[in-house]
Amino acid sequence: xxxxxxxxxxxxxxxxxxxxxxxxxxxxxxxxxxxxxxxxxxxxxxxxxxxxxxxxxxxxxxxxxxxxxxxxxxxxxxxxxxxxxxxxxxxxxxxxxxxxxxxxxxxxxxxxxxxxxxxxxxxxxxxxxxxxxxxxxxxxxxxxxxxxxxxxxxxxxxxxxxxxxxxxxxxxxxxxxxxxxxxxxxxxxxxxxxxxxxxxxxxxxxxxxxxxxxxxxxxxxxxxxxxxxxxxxxxxxxxxxxxxxxxxxxxxxxxxxxxxxxxxxxxxxxxxxxxxxxxxxxxxxxxxxxxxxxxxxxxxxxxxxxxxxxxxxxxxxxxxxxxxxxxxxxxxxxxxxxxxxxxxxxxxxxxxxxxxxxxxxxxxxxxxxxxxxxxxxxxxxxxxxxxxxxxxxxxxxxxxxxxxxxxxxxxxxxxxxxxxxxxxxxxxxxxxxxxxxxxxxxxxxxxxxxx
Ligand SMILES: [Zn+2]
Numbered sequence: 358x359x360x361x362x363x364x365x366x367x368x369x370x371x372x373x374x375x376x377x378x379x380x381x382x383x384x385x386x387x388x389x390x391x392x393x394x395x396x397x398x399x400x401x402x403x404x405x406x407x408x409x410x411x412x413x414x415x416x417x418x419x420x421x422x423x424x425x426x427x428x429x430x431x432x433x434x435x436x437x438x439x440x441x442x443x444x445x446x447x448x449x450x451x452x453x454x455x456x457x458x459x460x461x462x463x464x465x466x467x468x469x470x471x472x473x474x475x476x477x478x479x480x481x482x483x484x485x486x487x488x489x490x491x492x493x494x495x496x497x498x499x500x501x502x503x504x505x506x507x508x509x510x511x512x513x514x515x516x517x518x519x520x521x522x523x524x525x526x527x528x529x530x531x532x533x534x535x536x537x538x539x540x541x542x543x544x545x546x547x548x549x550x551x552x553x554x555x556x557x558x559x560x561x562x563x564x565x566x567x568x569x570x571x572x573x574x575x576x577x578x579x580x581x582x583x584x585x586x587x588x589x590x591x592x593x594x595x596x597x598x599x600x601x602x603x604x605x606x607x608x609x610x611x612x613x614x615x616x617x618x619x620x621x622x623x624x625x626x627x628x629x630x631x632x633x634x635x636x637x638x639x640x641x642x643x644x645x646x647x648x649x650x651x652x653x654x655x656x657x658x659x660x661x662x663x664x665x666x667x668x669x670x671x672x673x674x675x676x677x678x679x680x681x682x683x684x685x686x687x688x689x690x691x692x693x694x695x696x697x698x699x700x701x702x703x704x705x706x707x708x709x710x711x712x713x714x715x716x717x718x719x720x721x722x723x724x725x726x727x728x729x730x731x732x733x734x735x736x737x738x739x740x741x742x743x744x745x746x747x748x749x750x751x752x753x754x755x756x757x758x759x760x761x762x763x764x765x766x767x768x769x770x771x772x773x774x775x776x777x778x779x780x781x782x783x784x785x786x787x788x789x790x791x792x793x794x795x796x797x798x799x800x801x802x803x804x805x806x807x808x
Contacts (some may be wrong), residue, residue: 364637370706374399374764375567376716378527389572390564396764397691399716399745402686403575404690405554407606407713410578412598412683413551418771419550419579420543424531426474426556427522427672432530433507435660438655442526443503445479447596451495454563462489465726473621476501479683508572529682531555532580533653536665540582548583548591554687566638568688575687582667582678588648592628595646596682596768597732598616599632603644607690607712609634609697619713621806625652637789657696698765707789712808718744719804722757726750733772736782737799740770743801762787768804 374395380390393401413421431440445458458479459471465488470478483489489496499753500576508524517545539551554577565571569608583591588610596616603609617640619629633645654677658665666675682795698710710719719740723733747758747766754771761769771783776797784803785792795803 364567364639364696367637368761369690370699371397371567371695371704376764389561389570391568398421398718400694400710400714401575401687401691403714403716404607404678404687404694405575408577408602408685409552409554411602411606413550416552416579416598417549418480418545418548419552419581419659420539421552422435422531422535422539422546423555424535424553426558427512427560427597427785428525428530428534430522431660432524432534432657433526435656436530436654438526439505439525442507443505445474445476445501446504447480447483447501448499449490449493449495450497450499451490452493453669454490456490457562458483460801462486464491473731476503497589504560506561508516508558508560516786525558527684528553528576528578529553529580529653529684532578533657533680534661536582547669548581550579550669552577552579554578566636566641567638567694569638569641571688577685578627579683581681581683583681584676585651588679588681589627591681592646592716596630598684599644599646599685600622602631603690607694607714609693613693613697615640617660623652625650629734634689634696636692636696641689642691643686645682645684647684649682649684651677651679654678655681705759706763707787708763710765710767712767716745717747717761717764717766719768719770720747720749720757720761720766721770721790722748722754722772723750724754724771728774729772729776732776736770736772736800740800740804744804757784758790768807770800 360703374396375394378392378739379386380392380393381387409421410660413419446455447458448455459474462469462471462479462482465486483498495802507526509521510524511520512522513520532553535551539545540549556573557576558573561570561572581591581595603614604611604784613635615633617631617633622629627650628648630646631642633640634643654665658677665677667678668675694714696709698708700707700709721733721737721740723729733750737746737748749760758769765787767787769785771784771785776782780797781794782797782800784795
């Protein structure tokens with residue numbers, strides 16, 4: 358069994374087998390946008406359902422919300438995104454390319470970390486080291502300007518500042534601004550958590566590595582509100598919870614995962630780390646666990662003038678709780694799963710997804726169309742009550758098995774002439790290609806037990 362070292366192999370599989378298509382494909386696309394196809398949406402939904410189950414439904418004292426993408430502009434003033442969420446960009450006068458100054462430096466000098474440098478320092482470095490435009494080869498740069506990463510739009514018909522709103526660049530603020538609403542409505546006592554899954558948008562110009570970096574993406578975020586003295590213990594809990602979710606629930610190989618602590622912490626944080634996956638293009642962040650102090654709630658309290666304090670009925674004290682954030686990128690996890698599951702086994706391609714994640718759990722195949730499709734369709738419809746099932750009656754049986762292996766279907770149920778005589782079918786398993794004869798009536802239990 359071999360794993361792939363080339364992301365293009367995965368991109369190609371995604372396109373040809375209906376996982377992911379280039380966004381706006383018939384109009385030559387829109388950079389860094391993608392559409393999830395019929396198989397992609399099934400896998401994506403399963404990732405989200407499993408996360409929701411583990412981080413919201415089965416997580417002690419946690420509830421979910423589904424906040425709006427559009428919010429009052431002040432949400433992003435309080436969060437700091439209006440003033441500080443920007444990239445340092447400069448234009449090449451030769452070819453009009455717009456580039457990120459820090460990335461340009463880091464690509465030319467991989468040992469340098471230009472993160473957090475101010476505009477002057479970036480420009481000086483570019484000039485002193487004679488860094489030329491990677492597109493046209495000239496060195497004729499404009500000054501560096503900070504370019505806000507939020508997509509902005511206008512509410513109503515006027516285009517003035519009071520009508521300006523943003524597509525949210527992260528989902529977390531919904532949980533913060535609804536903290537009091539949720540706590541009161543659900544009568545929750547600290548520690549409690551709020552989880553949310555939803556789209557976020559960032560106007561980034563950096564090239565994407567397929568769905569790793571996109572301008573529209575989906576996040577799964579859980580914010581735990583707790584006492585400050587419990588926060589570091591909860592932070593460790595959420596790191597472990599994340600590791601268990603990735604390795605046990607999603608089945609990602611532990612050797613392709615690592616935690617990386619942040620070297621520099623923002624002033625309000627006591628701890629922060631990323632979980633990274635080893636993609637074909639290198640290690641990339643798929644999750645962040647962050648101690649956020651009381652920063653978010655107190656910023657909203659200050660700007661809104663509304664109290665964000667929790668009243669502790671036991672100690673009779675009022676305080677702003679500390680937040681532990683667990684943030685997961687759905688699209689990045691999706692890509693990690695495909696890279697991890699992709700195997701070449703002789704002349705077949707096998708997507709070794711866990712059965713609970715596979716777009717189809719079962720495929721029903723009549724060995725011969727004319728005489729067997731009626732029985733096969735009956736079995737197909739019955740299995741649909743229990744699993745996501747596909748049906749394939751075209752081509753040789755070997756080719757059909759290979760097609761299912763390639764999209765990760767763990768079980769193939771084959772209907773042959775013996776089925777008509779004794780009511781049994783062949784169940785073929787994806788990873789071992791082993792075949793077992795099973796009674797039709799026993800199929801749901803047999804497959805459920807093996808999942
Ligand atoms: Zn240029």
